[in-house]
Amino acid sequence: MKVREAGRIVPAAATVAAGVNADGRREALGMAVGASEAEAFWLDFLRGLARRGLRGVRLVVSDAHEGLKTAVAKVLRATWQRCRVRFGRNAPAHAGKSRRRIVAAWIGAAYAQDGAPAAHAQWRSVADRPRPEAPRLAALMDAAGEDVLAYMHLPAARRAKLHGTNPIGRLNGETKRRTGVVGVFPDEAAAVGLVGAPLPEQSGEWAAQRARRMTPEGIGAVRDTGPARLSAEPA
Known part of the structure; x- marks a missing residue:
């Protein structure tokens, strides 16, 4: 997407993070808009989530972003899983x-x-x-x-749900749909407002679903060997 900044039009990316909480339910964790997906951006993004209370992350799943991989190790001290599907x-x-x-x-x-x-x-x-x-x-x-095979160190019964970014595909699709209809955002705040608007609603929808992404027992089994789960993918 494009954002107006100091009289110039610059490219920007919207990043959305979602995770599975201790109850095994998906939850939208946050989002950010940035002009770059370099390590500095990811460090700021993850530190922001940590300041808001994100704890206990064991596995981060995303597309190929070396900057994110480094930031995950520094801020969350978690394993990074490169999305198997995209690879x-x-x-x-x-x-x-x-x-x-x-x-x-x-x-x-x-x-x-x-x-x-x-x-x-x-x-x-x-x-x-x-x-x-x-x-x-x-x-x-x-x-x-x-990185692609990081999930193979997890219990076999949990691997199918921990190797790709598909669980937030719909959320990212909605993000792309919203940003796609806007030619140029007047500023970064406008982009954040538009992209972030559906996140609370999506979290509420996930919380109300009868089926859980993972059972509490499954979460415990994963924690014994490594991951909880945070999935981040740029839109």
Whole structure:
């Protein structure tokens, strides 16, 4: 989106964070608008959430943002999980049209392993197979393996709900819809007001739902090995 700032029109990004609380229910945690997604932005954003009382975060799930990864370690002291879904969509593009499907299948085989050691071994195999013909894909997998497979260290029964940003897909969709109809926001405050307006309502809707995202027992099992959950994705 675009925001007017000191007489200039500058690009900006809206970031929304949602999490699963101790009762296993989703909750909108906050949002921010910034001109950059560098580490400084993420540090300020996460520190703001911490000042408002965010505690006990064990796992942060997002798209590929190195600045966020560093900020998560500094502010929340939590593990960062790179969204498996987004990686799976983007990585095969580096393999060439003729090999995209088979590379996607190879990567999927890593996700299907029983535990972290086997998953990492499969990942290493997938990275090495196309290395001569697709060095960019191999380099991408070399760099991303630990982050994409971070969730494999969690209990098997909890992994399906802790490896991607899909749980806030609808919320981000609404954010994009709202910002998309505005050509240029008059200032940052106007952007914050428009994007932040549906967050309380969404939290109320999640709180009223009969089904929980995770059971309290599931939350406890995850905490024993690492994560609670905070999912952040720019709109």
